[in-house]
Amino acid sequence: xxxxxxxxxxxxxxxxxxxxxxxxxxxxxxxxxxxxxxxxxxxxxxxxxxxxxxxxxxxxxxxxxxxxxxxxxxxxxxxxxxxxxxxxxxxxxxxxxxxxxxxxxxxxxxxxxxxxxxxxxxxxxxxxxxxxxxxxxxxxxxxxxxxxxxxxxxxxxxxxxxxxx
Amino acid sequence: xxxxxxxxxxxxxxxxxxxxxxxxxxxxxxxxxxxxxxxxxxxxxxxxxxxxxxxxxxxxxxxxxxxxxxxxxxxxxxxxxxxxxxxxxxxxxxxxxxxxxxxxxxxxxxxxxxxxxxxxxxxxxxxxxxxxxxxxxxxxxxxxxxxxxxxxxxxxxxxx
Numbered sequence: 001x002x003x004x005x006x007x008x009x010x011x012x013x014x015x016x017x018x019x020x021x022x023x024x025x026x027x028x029x030x031x032x033x034x035x036x037x038x039x040x041x042x043x044x045x046x047x048x049x050x051x052x053x054x055x056x057x058x059x060x061x062x063x064x065x066x067x068x069x070x071x072x073x074x075x076x077x078x079x080x081x082x083x084x085x086x087x088x089x090x091x092x093x094x095x096x097x098x099x100x101x102x103x104x105x106x107x108x109x110x111x112x113x114x115x116x117x118x119x120x121x122x123x124x125x126x127x128x129x130x131x132x133x134x135x136x137x138x139x140x141x142x143x144x145x146x147x148x149x150x151x152x153x154x155x156x157x158x159x160x161x162x163x164x165x
Numbered sequence: 166x167x168x169x170x171x172x173x174x175x176x177x178x179x180x181x182x183x184x185x186x187x188x189x190x191x192x193x194x195x196x197x198x199x200x201x202x203x204x205x206x207x208x209x210x211x212x213x214x215x216x217x218x219x220x221x222x223x224x225x226x227x228x229x230x231x232x233x234x235x236x237x238x239x240x241x242x243x244x245x246x247x248x249x250x251x252x253x254x255x256x257x258x259x260x261x262x263x264x265x266x267x268x269x270x271x272x273x274x275x276x277x278x279x280x281x282x283x284x285x286x287x288x289x290x291x292x293x294x295x296x297x298x299x300x301x302x303x304x305x306x307x308x309x310x311x312x313x314x315x316x317x318x319x320x321x322x323x324x325x
Contacts, residue, residue, distance in 0.1 A: 032320040035200070036207065036313065043208005047237070057233045060225060068222050072215065154204060155197045162193055 005096055012093035020090035027090060034083035038157075040076025042150045044069045049143035054134045061130040062139075100159035107156060111149040118142040173257035176250075185255030192255055199248040203316070206241025209234045210312055213284055217305035227301065231287035238284060242277070265321035272318065276311035279304060 011017055020026045050056045051065050088095055095101040122138040129135055135143075176182050185191045215221035216230040225233075253260055260266040283304040287293065293301075 028320055028324050032317050035203070035320070036316055039204045039207030039316075040211055041208075042204035043206070043211060046205050046208060047212065047234070050237075056237065057225070057229075059229075064224050065222075068224065069212075072211065072221060150204070151201050154200050158193070158197050158200055 008092040008096040011089055012091075014089070016086075017089045017092065020086060027087070030083050030086050030090075034080060034087060037076050037079030037081075037083060038154065041073055041080055042154070044073045044076065045146060045150060049146050052135050052139045052143035054132075058133050062132075062135065063126050063130050095160070098160055098163050100156045100163045104153055104156040104160065107149055107153045111146065111153060114142060114146055114149065170261065173253075173261050176254045177257040179254065181251065182254035182257070185251055192252060195248050195251045199245055199252065202241050202244035202248060205237060206245055207312070207316070209237035209241060210280065210308065213238060213280075214305035214309050217283070217287075217301040219302075227287050227293055228290050231284045235284060235288050238281075242281075260322065263322055263325050265318045265325050269315055269318040269322065272311055272315050276308065276315060279311060280308040283308070 020030070047056060048062075048066055048069055051058075051060070051062055057065060118139070122136055122142070129139070134140075177186075185195070212221055213231060213234050216223075216225070216227055222230050283301060287301065
């Protein structure tokens with residue numbers, strides 16, 4: 001763990017980090033784009049989750065929805081990741097000890113594992129339930145955990161700023 | 166303007182307004198709900214507009230996408246409006262004179278009209294003549310720019 005702390009402290013002293021901190025506009029501007037990136041990711045993921053739960057686009061095959069949403073989810077993810085990295089670079093030292101930030105990182109890891117398991121298991125047999133209004137239990141469980149985890153990520157992400165002060 | 170000012174004063178003095186103002190947890194909690202609603206709302210708005218631009222969900226018709234996502238865009242905007250009013254009630258005068266807030270509200274009224282008139286029109290249509298394509302594309306670009314600007318000015322409120 002001290003290694004991570006050392007990296008965080010070193011990043012904090014870099015030119016990029018200080019310049020984001022010293023500019024009155026950089027941080028809020030990056031933060032806004034970060035928030036909208038999250039909206040693109042979570043919004044598109046939520047629509048797939050709601051389809052898995054049989055709540056929207058019931059007539060459309062699950063795989064077809066997933067395939068069409070994915071490019072936009074990844075685009076949003078790229079925006080969220082790059083801006084998130086910049087925000088972390090600016091505040092790396094304080095983020096390290098921030099419990100809301102730490103929780104958010106753990107939830108992010110979990111929300112990444114979730115679709116991985118989904119794709120390696122139940123989604124492999126998607127052709128057997130592609131058109132089902134109500135999808136298999138494991139698919140619905142994936143959807144619920146995805147929705148809960150993403151909500152948690154938003155909550156803890158916002159908390160970072162409240163805990164810092 | 167006087168009506169809005171009077172309404173704002175009244176809202177700030179209701180039990181709800183006083184509760185939001187005095188509690189140290191109410192504001193952050195409402196703000197988080199506002200952001201969760203933003204995620205669902207923003208994503209579904211994006212997908213409706215991408216369909217209007219012929220860039221996403223092409224296997225479904227414009228009408229089907231507009232209809233299927235209407236509960237999400239309407240529900241999302243309602244959740245954001247309710248949580249927004251609650252945050253406003255906590256200290257109306259702080260926001261009433263905030264230029265970023267004023268810009269956000271003006272853009273919000275325009276965006277509500279532009280986006281939802283088109284989405285509802287599409288959702289209710291049986292078939293869309295090709296001549297409508299340009300209308301939908303223009304509206305989608307306007308909608309995306311407006312919602313983006315609303316998000317941006319929303320963030321600026323806290324910095325002014």
